[in-house]
Structures are given as structure tokens and as C-alpha cells.
Amino acid sequence: MDKLKFLLKSLLLMIAFFNTNASVAQVYEKNIANYILNIENPYSFLQRIEKIGIKEVGNKALDSAYLWLVKTVEQVGYKPNTQKFLYNKDTLRNIEFIKRGDSDSCIVIGAHYDSKVGPGVNDNGTGNFALYQIAKWVKNLRTKYTIRFIYFSGEEIDYLGSKYYIKNRNKDSVKIKFMLNLDQLGGTLGEDNSGIKCERDESSSKKDISSELTVTLARFFSLYTNLNPKITPAYLSDYLSFRDSGCVITGLYQYSSFPYYHTESDLLIHVDLAALQSIVKGALAFILDVSKAEVPAGVYSLPPSTNDINVYNTGNELMVISNQPFILKIYDYLGHQINQQQVFNSDTKISLIEFKAGVYFAYVCTRQNVICKKFLVKE
Template sequence: MKKISTILLFSFSTLNLTAQSFIQAYQDRVNLLKKEDIISNLKEFEKLGVKTTGSVENDNALKWIKDKYLSFGYSEDQIEEDPFSIGRLKSKNLIITKKGTVYPDKYVIICGHFDSINGPGVNDNGSGTSIILETAKILKDIPTEYSIKFIHFSGEEQGLLGSRHYVNDVVYKDKTRQFDIKMVFNLDQVGGKKGMFHDTVFCDEDQGGTSKNNAASTQVTKELMTCTTLYSPLQAKIDPAEHSDYISFEKKGEVITGFFEYLRSDLPHTEDDTFANTDTQYIFNIGKATIGALQHFAVANK
């Protein structure tokens, strides 16, 4: 989960953003997203229990996610389990790779964590998990110029353990960059709170850390804002990127952005972070924005 408070908030109108045009083919795929599939995923995620890193429930959640990809038609060769341990904690990340047609060795990463603490974590982060799953399903057979890695991290709630391991020991194995990353698109806590009016999403911009990637992050975040308003009914505002899995990449100089709920729920990390307390329409709308944005970043067939 991210920070407790936001210091700098900046909003930008669509007119001030980069000149991205609406693409009907992208919208047609966005329209394939079904709210009932989001709801089904969230209910199943809730039933898996408290997914503390190292627990049986956490292992079961990873298997549930993997089985979803297999049911979508992804092959075993596209799916990689990435085990890691921190002290006595043992867990796994899950990475699914979809190869690009023009730049197969350059990757757009879309990621979010699936572990939770104290409760089932339907908002934090079943919401992001469900959206990534549905995005992967819809785009499975859509050619994209850049390769895509759909990554589900464990260990986020204990201090970005899974993403830190993946970045340090896989992406930068032996301190050498193993593959080229175009950008990282993170989804964390995008479920809102039932009963609140959710018409806006935060787009996370790198405003600190390794300064060499700040300008590029600013650009992709502006593009994310534009995609949000083009392909979903949501408004977009800027939020500083903090304390979620993209930070592990940011520390190595990678370009990052992401979604985070605008009106902050107080239920994550509690037993009340449940389906009943989550705004499924908000998740559905952020799902639309995500599918539109990922097509833009990976340059999907038009």
C-alpha cells in the first residue's frame, strides 16, 4: 500500500497533455471488459482469505492467478514462477510474458501485488489484481509492437519484498540489466470505498528518487492521464509515486507510472477490506482506463 498522505496534488486538463488521439480499435477492446467478470474475480479473491506472504493462503492466491492465465489460453511457456525468500518467509511472484511484434526484446510491465495483511485485501490489492487479469484476457491475441509482462508481486505489504527481489535478482541479475524495459505501469489500491463518489483516479508520477528518470515518468504519466479521459468516464489527477512495487524499479532508474484511488479508503490492512465495502463500478472504470492505456504504451494493433 502507498503513503498515508499526499503532499503535492496537481491536476491537468486534457488540452495540456500530449497530442494523443482517440483510437476506435482501442475503445472496442476496452468495451469487451465486463463488470460481472470484475465482480467474480473480486469475490473469488476474497474467499482465498488473508494472503500474508509465506502463508498457505498466499500460495493458493498465486495458484488461482496462474490458473486464470491458463484458462485465458496463455501457455505454460509464457508463465514463470519467481520464488524468493526473506528470512523464514518464502513466496513467489508470477510473471506472464506476451511477446511484441516489432520490439520483442523491449517490455512494458504492468504490475500489482496480490498479498494482503489482516484482511482479504479486496481493495488492496484484489482490485489491481482483477484489472490486470481482465486486461491480459482481453489483449491475449491482440498484436502489440512492444512485449508485455503482466506481473503479480507478493511481499509488497512487508516492504516491497517480491518486487525488490525481482528487480535486483532477475532484471538486474549480477548487477547487469538483463532486458530492456520501456516503462512500468503499477496498479495498487484502486477499489475505492462503497458509498463514496468516485469519479477521479490518481496517476502516479515519479517526483523523487533517481532524478534521471523523472522527466520520462512525467511524460508517460501525462499520457496515462490522457488515456484515462479518452477510454473511461474518469477524470485524472497527478499524485507523487510512493511506497508501491514500482519504486523497486524506480531505484534502478526505470520509468514508472501507475494508478491509485483518488478518495482514499481507510479499510486496507483491516479485516473490513472486503468485497462488500469496495466500489465495483470504480474498479470497472479504472479497468477501462487500464486497457486503453496499456494498448497505447505497448502500441496495440489499430
């Protein structure tokens, strides 16, 4: 009997020990690892962002982007609020929607949706996609903290939308734990996107808390993705408005630089969609943990890894090997679509004989994954 008591006591001590450790450093949780597999393929979302066009203040595309983003959020079950404000004679609109938690204390997740010169697939369609996916996948989970999602307008004109939001918030009802900024998460296709920049405040009085939070954010990428986190300073985006109003901030930024930034070539063909998908998975894992979400222990069917899709250029033919249906799209170097087809049975071959010499991009999109291969057709 005494022996049994001793064993029981030891067991309880062990449990207490592991619990204490868990509250200090995050540990890998299978439920979270499974749940983030829900993150969808960014292709069609970004294709829409590209199609809407250049979203500058005062133009129609910015209004179209506003309407479309409102619709996507409503379809997921949120009731978005529009916050209107004026810039000269133009009306700008922030879109806010709220995931209520048990506590009013909130996490703000922000991403601007205006663009500059180009359609802004990378800057900031990628951030919009990330925000949308996090919102979609926390929607039906119970969370301790409230999450406020905001699509900001006017970021490209001195952070107008975020400045307006933070200045006009009701301080009694909007109690911000911290703000997570999502701006440019794709990286350049074909470049090294093996990392992710986790950004912290290095100047305000809240810098130590920001730094600690950002280390936590980084840890989620090490735990749940194949991306290597790197801590960098917060720089040129909406979180600076929050920092300047005394909030704790953190942010994410792509690893490779994007040479098409603020040009008309900020297009889908240049964005690394696989890197984006991994970044969104890491960001969702972080939000699930910090909001104290009750993540279901459901059994998720593992989506096939990208390794199950392969593209080979044999010289005369492009061969796609896949174990599931896919859409194949081929673009030339200027972004013109050359070919599109849906393939329901597994493998396919495309003859390259009619193709002019040059560089092409083949996108293979399945329900969960997208891969892109650059290939060369020689004379």
C-alpha cells in the same frame, strides 16, 4: 488536370498534418473505445479473492492465491513462470507471464497479491483484476512491444517481491521501457470516485520522463472514461523498487480514500466495482496505445450501460428494473449475505418486510456490469 493534382497534393498534406498531430497528442480511436468494452464485471474475481482469505507471508491463503492466479492466467493461454525467493524460512513466489511483441523492449505491469490483516479485496484484489483483464485482452493482439505481467508477493513487507525481481532480472533480455503499477483501484463504495490518481516519480533522475508518461496515461482517462485524472506522486508500492533501480515508472491509484485499508473489513461490500471497471478500461486503452497494439476494427455489441439497471426502494419493497438477466445479492452492513437470487426475466421485487431496520447493500450483476445501491430499511 492541374486542378486535380493540386487537390491531391492538398489532401496528402492534410493527411501528413493529421498524422503528425496524432504522434504528438493521443486522439480518440473508435476501435480502442469499442475494444475496451470487453472488460468484464469484477464481481466474481473479487469474490474469489475475498474467499481465499488473508494472504500473509507464510500462510496457506497466500499459497492458495498463488495457485488460483496461476490457473486463471493459464486459462487465458499464458505460460506463467514462478520466481521463488526466501524470506526468513518462508518461500515467496512472484508470478510472471509474458505477452511477446515484435520488439524485446518491454512494458512491465505489476500488481502485488499478498495482503495485510484482511483478505485485501481492495488492496490488492482490485489491482490483480486489472492486471488479469489487461493480460486477457492483449493476449491475441499483435503488439510492437513486449508486455511482462507480474503478480508480486511480499509487497506488504517492504516490497520484497518487486525488489527481488528487479535485482535479479537479466538486463540483457529484460529491457524495460517503463513499469506501470496497479495497487488499490476500487475506492470506497458510496464515496466520490469520479476521479483517478495517475502517479508519477517526483524524485529520481527519470522524473521528467515519468511525468510525461503519466500525463499520457491521464489523457487516456479523459479520452475513454468518465473519470477525471489527477496527477499525484508515486507512493508506497512496488514501483518504488523499479524507480530505485533506474526505471521509468507510472501508476494508478483510486480517487477516494479507503478506510478499511489493512483491516479485516477490506471486503467486497466496501469496494466501488463500477469505478474499478472504468479504471481498468482506461488502463487497457493506455496499454493498447503504448504497446502499439493492432486493435481489430471488429463490430462489438455495446453492452447495456448501467443506466439500464435501476434499483428503487419503495419502503416495503426493493424493485430492480433491468433489461437483461441478472444476479441480485443483498448484504447487511457487516457484510453478511441476506439474499441471493438469479432473475432471468427482467424486473423483480423483493419484500423488505422481514428485514430488520438498518443499512443494506444491493448488488445487481449482469454479464458486463455491476451496480451497487445502498438502501435503508426503517423501523
